[in-house]
Amino acid sequence: RDGLATYCLMLGDDALVLSHRLSEWTTRAHELEDEVALANIALDLLGQARMLLSRAASVAGDGADEDSLAYFRDEREFRNVRLVELPRGDFGRCVAGLLVFSTWRLAVLSRLTRSADPVLAAVAAKGVKEVTYHRDYAARWAVRLGDGTEYSARRLHQGFADVLPFVPELFTPHELERELARQEVAVDPAPLRPEFDEVLRTVCTTAGTELPEVSTVGTLAGGAGRHGVHTEHLGYLLAEMQSLARSDPEARW
Amino acid sequence: RDGLATYCLMLGDDALVLSHRLSEWTTRAHELEDEVALANIALDLLGQARMLLSRAASVAGDGADEDSLAYFRDEREFRNVRLVELPRGDFGRCVAGLLVFSTWRLAVLSRLTRSADPVLAAVAAKGVKEVTYHRDYAARWAVRLGDGTEYSARRLHQGFADVLPFVPELFTPHELERELARQEVAVDPAPLRPEFDEVLRTVCTTAGTELPEVSTVGTLAGGAGRHGVHTEHLGYLLAEMQSLARSDPEARW
Amino acid sequence: MDEELHEHFTRTIERDQRVEPRDWMPSGYRRTLVRQIAQHAHSEIIGMQPEGNWITRAPSLRRKAILLAKVQDEAGHGLYLYSAAETLGVDRAELTDKLLSQKQKYSSIFNYPTLTFADIGVIGWLVDGAAIVNQVPLCRCSYGPYGRAMVRICKEESFHQRQGYELLMTMMNGTSRQREMVQDATDRWWWPSLMMFGPPDGDSPNTRQSMEWGIKRHTNDELRQKFVDMTVPQAEALGVRLPDSGLVYNPERGHYDFSEPDWDEFRRVLEGNGPCNAQRIERRREAHRDGAWVREAAAAHAAKQQQRGREAV
């Protein structure tokens, strides 16, 4: 049961942290329509995070709830992949990151709809529809940027250069994911890599861009986001996100 | 006594918040020498903040100390002027802000050396030497930027345009400052404006620049930083600064 | 011919019928509407900032979702309103330029900072509350597209107002610190909210013409009174004190008496010297500037696509 709770945290934290980063675009995007779209995606991911954190809390059964998990865990207890922590960057980075994340997550969620855990299966089923839209949004923009101006193609390329180093981590299962995958509760991401590569290849061909060659960001004694080993960016994000909730722990909102 | 404590908070918070902003330059300046210089100034101001917050705590005598005051007050309880909260900006902004702040503070501290409160007088005496250096550093750079390239002159000018709207607040005494000034404990900043203007005029003449015309940033029903009415920037700064201390209130460091 | 058109227009107004985009209208009517709708749209867009300021720090995930959705709705309202303005023959890029160059205004209320999360509740309660009082009559505005946009907007605003009030209720039932936050936020936002109805009727020279044209239905002071009368019992239910010692029920008038807002502050903020004017405009300018290359890319791609389409034919 602890394993299931932790697995829910992994997928939930991915959504929570990326939702935070996307919500930073509010009042900062190039067009109102895209502010609306990015806020929508942030809201979808926030919704997924809430369901997954609530599920983690109810499975653990230790009196936690979505808010205590979101606001009162420290950085080392967060289980998200590092990709989602990267600072907002420009719109090229945003598009590249969202394309990578949603392509990967869609591959995971679409398998997770067959999870032995009915709640996870239901969350995944809802998520598949949402993340399909996210991926399409990102893919459409990747094409516009790649096929737009020389400058926009360069920004997209740089965006990929910034996020691709974090891709191998997405397909490196934590021991727990492998264990739960054997029980048909979780999805082992490793075999999904070809599907992911294929989607990216298709988008890049349409966009007339090539993915840059990059080095992989290293781990710490094999540990990365899923083990609570994060980038230095996450601490600042959490300091901001948790500041008010922690300023008055007795308060209910 | 409460009045004196609050007055110490005002001058202490000014130093604490600006020290934070200047420390953000660490690893980000254009030359190592200037990273060292900016860190030095940040350290001096941090030292001033510590003495003033400690004095506030001991005068109030309610068990507070410099850390409880720095880390466990909320935004509305901070008494600093809004000028020091402005985001880091570029080096032009940094120089303009530091020149304005240290010219003003030097004028205040040099009067405060004659305070009826011996501790304030001593803190001021030490501060005068430090802030004289800060002002000279800023003035030297203002001249370099103003007299450097066309671009640097423009950046300096923009820096002034960003900070000058916050200058009138510096010379608008809080009721408490006026009251304590009558008791010869505090300094009423209002009469110091001509001295301030004169220094800025001299620097600008040497730098070959003119101060931009700007509108004053407004108050809220007459209230500004000294009343705890801040810019929206301060909340983020405090969230970051206080995050660790608040995560484990029982801890001693 | 011209006279005939004018008469038709006047009759439409008199009969409380709607003027539609293709109908003839006096140029003053058109100008007034463009200015008012644009200002209203800009207010929605700038209004995203004070609330947006708390999205990343919302103290529960539920409140975060509500706030993010609300700010998103405001972007949506801005979009409807820009569309309504476009029916009058201006385009959005032009209006955006006028906002950024400060040739058109937005509601001054958004030039105040949000200092605590209670401000989110109070903005919902007082600011959206005042907006609704202002806007409900606009649903019957003589210009069709504007009136119809307002119907939709008012519905969502009422929803936001209830959410704001509910947040405050929850906070008032919370810790003492939360109750203090609500009182503090109320103290800060009360007077600016009263100013949202504009200057006193004596200083509002355009009101009469707007009322004759069926754009406005009530004077500023009438709406302000309505807002006060509506809000006092809400404050009582909440357990919060409104910061006006002159606020008392006047049984003769059947209304609450209240003190004059500080109209000097109002004018200063309107002229650009509020606490956040520069910051609000700069944020929009920055978004516009930083996003220029993205808009150019989208346009370039669209042009290439069109070119490819033509070549494929």
Next chain:
Amino acid sequence: MDEELHEHFTRTIERDQRVEPRDWMPSGYRRTLVRQIAQHAHSEIIGMQPEGNWITRAPSLRRKAILLAKVQDEAGHGLYLYSAAETLGVDRAELTDKLLSQKQKYSSIFNYPTLTFADIGVIGWLVDGAAIVNQVPLCRCSYGPYGRAMVRICKEESFHQRQGYELLMTMMNGTSRQREMVQDATDRWWWPSLMMFGPPDGDSPNTRQSMEWGIKRHTNDELRQKFVDMTVPQAEALGVRLPDSGLVYNPERGHYDFSEPDWDEFRRVLEGNGPCNAQRIERRREAHRDGAWVREAAAAHAAKQQQRGREAV
């Protein structure tokens, strides 16, 4: 002549005297020194980042002051070392370029992230501790300016190391959460600290030549052993567990035995694939890029001043 110079150089080394900037030296000696001093200087500068990461979040004002002063000292060390390198005929701008273009390296330890404030203490204790073990012999380096810079640096490093250890002591006497933080940080930094001494002697081809030249005084493995022997009792005093089940005292050798670090991880980090390599370099590039206009302004002003000086004559 050449032979004579060479002999003089060799005798200077053999007698443990100092080579000074104007002395003749073999080009290999000069090259090795430039590379080593530059790498050392870069390490000081890049090393500011992991610690600088906690300045704005230090949990007490005293710790904030200590940390800010320490990071500032590191900038100072970088400056001494760049000066020492300049005595060998290279200039700082050239070395900076080589750092930014990744043609010269810096200590791999700084490619790990600082995840909690305990990392600040552990960096002081283990990383500065290892640096001191590495650097104390360098105070006797055959090249004068480098040796003298190291004397000053080692003094400050010892001070930093004591401050780090004192922070950990305080934390270990604090709350359970603080103790867990210290253990966790120790677990993460232990192996990377051992790697700071470089690859095992068998894989360190340049060591012999450096020792002959009096630049290096001990092999990597000797220094690593020394560090382990020194650190184990400190860990015990602290009450922290070092994460190596193979760590036991070997009475025969009179030293602690310990396990091999993961040399594959070492090589990956060295080749640029550590957790923070890209971030560290990018931060310096950004500072350099963003500061270009300031450097240009300073140069332009200086040139104008000189011109004015000439005209005034």
